[in-house]
Amino acid sequence: MPSQAIYFNYGFNRIRFVTPVPVNARIRGAFRVLGVEDRPNGKRTVTFEAKVEIEGQNKPALVAEWLSAWMPNRADRMRTARTT
Template structure:
């Protein structure tokens, strides 16, 4: 029998559109470790225009940063949630589509240093039927620093699931 901390990718037959609500309270993950290296940080900075030295100037960050080196943008870390939710199976595999619907609350609890790895665990908090064939899932997400297990980001997200 699966426990609340089991990764449900192992048990795909037990989680579907028809029984999502029965899985409220269940934790999915943790997912595979994601490396946040300096190259990834720089690509995010280039894509968003956020070139703050704390993220992009390695030598200055080593000299002047209170963290001893460059750290990932908080929004880079936050952006990992969408793809990782899919990877850990928070959305039923029999859904025809899913889309981000919003974020209720985000907290950046610890910096993610360049070179760190993070993992996502997500707990299904609520399933609300919005209309025939459409459900809103409210999910609590925790991105942990792999080496310390310390939470870097906690975010409550909303995802729309389509039959």
């Protein structure tokens, strides 16, 4: 298991703005992991389903596939490269 890692936004596969959010409306984000893709040197791309829900409404404000990149720190990448 890596001792430290960097995790950052990698972009979107798709994004859909379904419903406008009224002023002062309460919202919440809901996220679910759809998949994890292993990359070279111990890196990973994680795909999330992301929804922004509006309190009291049936339709969400936003639905998207959000990509995040995960990268172990340099020492852990070097250790992984030596063992593979």
